[in-house]
Amino acid sequence: MNYRHAFHAGNFADVVKHAILTRIILHLQKKDAAFRVIDTHAGTGRYNLQGNEAIRGGEWHGGIGRVLMHSFPSDVATLLAPYRDAIKSFNPDGALKTYPGSPLLVRHLLRPQDRLIACELETGAAQSLARLLHRDPIAKAIAIDGWTALNAYIPPKEKRGLVLIDPPYEERGELKRLADALATAHRKWSTGTFVAWYPIKETREIIDFVKLLEKHKIADTLRIELIRSSIDDGKLRGTGLIIINPPWTLADEAKVMLPALGKVFWPDDKATTIITPVYAT
DSSP states (O other): OOOOGGGTTTSHHHHHHHHHHHHHHHHHTTSSSOOEEEETTOTTSEEETTSHHHHHHOGGGGTHHHHHHOOOOHHHHHHHHHHHHHHHHTOTTSSOOEEEOHHHHHHHHOOTTOEEEEEOOSHHHHHHHHHHTTTOSSEEEEOOOHHHHHHHTOSOTTSOEEEEEOOOOOSTTHHHHHHHHHHHHHHHOTTSEEEEEEEESOHHHHHHHHHHHHHHTOSSEEEEEEEESOOOTTSOOEEEEEEESOOTTHHHHHHHHHHHHHHHHOTTSOEEEEEEEEEOO
């Protein structure tokens, strides 16, 4: 596996993904009943922003580095506060040195009755993740292929929760694989929330992906994208999320957060937001 998230940890795509993920978990917490989070491609769990890879990538400076320092309007600040507070909790001395991957962010937000299954197959990342979650009473690291895990652990016994799908996108055809996998998983657990992240480089590829999703006719599916207007060819232009069974408040929350984040990420450029149903019954 050539992909190393440490180069990209804390970049604009991570911020959008994790801010939305935080809002969904907070919504799940509105009921006392336990829920389970299944992270299919969990990574190492924690990233050193002062390590060689993060220094070479440097992408966090334009992502979480800006978001933590920025003074947002009150409505945006309120929605981002739980996410920003979580990041600060991993950096107690005030200096931004650590960025939590999705499993550690989720673990930070869970209540005692909730559970986390964090899946990772790549040996080095799986070992790091296992060390972080060793003997944790509510979180478990499992060395398993993420695509296998997507169906292996659903539906959970709690019957509530979400599945986060965040593959490395190293191989051709992974967006088609994602669309098909989401349809299969939804048939198995129709009431679960599924959150799938995808990178945006080529517009045509995303259009084809959305058309595939439309053909599957998965009920109550939300598409969220933040896209930079101008960028060099081949670079990451934007970030996208497909969310099946989103909280009813999420679309409106995203409409508040994403335009404000776009201005922070790219102050000298324009950003486009897409927040729309893919297929709604």
